[in-house]
Every structure is written in C-alpha cells, then in structure tokens.
Amino acid sequence: MSRPRFWDPDGSRFGGIPTFPWRMAPDGYATRRQLRARGLRPGGQQVAAQILRNTRRGVRAAYLYRLDAARPVRAMTPARWAALAAANRARRICPDCGRDAGYVLPVRYGTCLPCADSVPLAA
Template sequence: MSRPRFWDPAGERFGIPTFPWRMAPDSLCTRRQLRARGLRPNGQPVAAQILWRSRKSKDVRAAYLYQPELACPVRPMTPAKWAALAAANRARRTCPGCGRDAGYVLPARYGTCLPCADDIPNAA
C-alpha cells in the first residue's frame, strides 16, 4: 500500500507538517474547530496543514492547523459591535427601490426586493 500523496508529518516536502484529508492528529485544530470551543488562534504560527484536491476545480486546497493549548478565549461582543452588526444586517435587507425591510437578504442578482424586481423589465 502506498502512502497518501500529501503525507509529510516531518514537513520535509511542504515546509510544515502536512497531512491528507481526515488524517491529521487530534491534538491540532482548524480555526473553525477552535471557534467551536470558544477559542481563537491568538497570533500563533500555523502548526501544520491539511491538503486535499478539490473535486470541482481540481485545485489543491489547504486548511491550517493550530495548537489549542496556545489559543486564547474569543473576545466577547461589545454593545457597539452588536449594534454595528444589526445595522449591517438591516442594510442587507432594506430595498433601495421601495425603502422597506424585505425580511430577507436581498438577492444580489436584482439588488432590490422581489416585488420591486418584478416591476423591472428584463430583471430575470
């Protein structure tokens, strides 16, 4: 049995330890896995990477791995950050044509709510 294409735990070929999809050690975490634990990388260097070939584009994709023991807790949201996030989401839902809150994120294809898009000729 041959070894997987992206198997390089010593980092000799790729510069940092590299593992194929689903073969990374459990002691390392991706950013998303850190976030699920309420942590952030905190500026630490990348400890390793996972490489795989995308089925759609055939490009080589990468996911970077970090050491959870060097990670710090996520900073809490302040009231100002909550207000800015609410304003940004409200802007994504407000139709520039009629000025109403559509109740959903406006489709980028039309740039307006669906009732206003129906009034535009050749909108589809």
C-alpha cells in the same frame, strides 16, 4: 505499505508547512471551525499545519492552528451587538424603493424581489 500522497509532516514538499492527508492530522491541531466549537480563536497565531485532500474541484486545503496557542473567544459587548444589528439591517434595505424587505437582499439582484420582478428583461 506506502505513505498517503499528502503526508509531509516536516513541510518539505508542500509550501514549507506540515501537511497531512484528510483525517490524519495529529492531536493538538484544529481548524478555525473546530476552535470555535471549543470556544477558542486562533489569537493571532500563524497557520501551523494544513490538511490537503482531492475533491472533484481539485486539491482542497484546510488550515490548522495549534490548540495550546489558541485563546478564548472575546465576548460580544453591547456596542458590538448594536453594530452587528445595524449591518444586518442595512442588508435588508432595498436601494430602489427604500423599504425594509424583511430579509437579506439577494446579491444576485441587489434589490428586493418585487423591485427585481418589475425590471423588464433584456431582449
């Protein structure tokens, strides 16, 4: 039986970092999303390993962190909640008409939809 293409637990072939195929990472490692689901964060640690897989877009990587070095997620303070609310509010203000659109402005247009509709199309 041959090894999978991305099997490199000692890190000698893929950038000096332990590499595993999709769904074959050993216990004790987790992605950022998996850490967050457990109420953890990387906590300043470096990437400990990676998962590589082939997709239609080419080879994709997912970085893994050690669970034993992860730290609990910091609680949101009232000041952080206020800063987040202000940032989201700013994303709803149209730069052309100055109104609060009630939704996050599409990056594609950079304005609210009524203002984007009023701009004539280039010929």
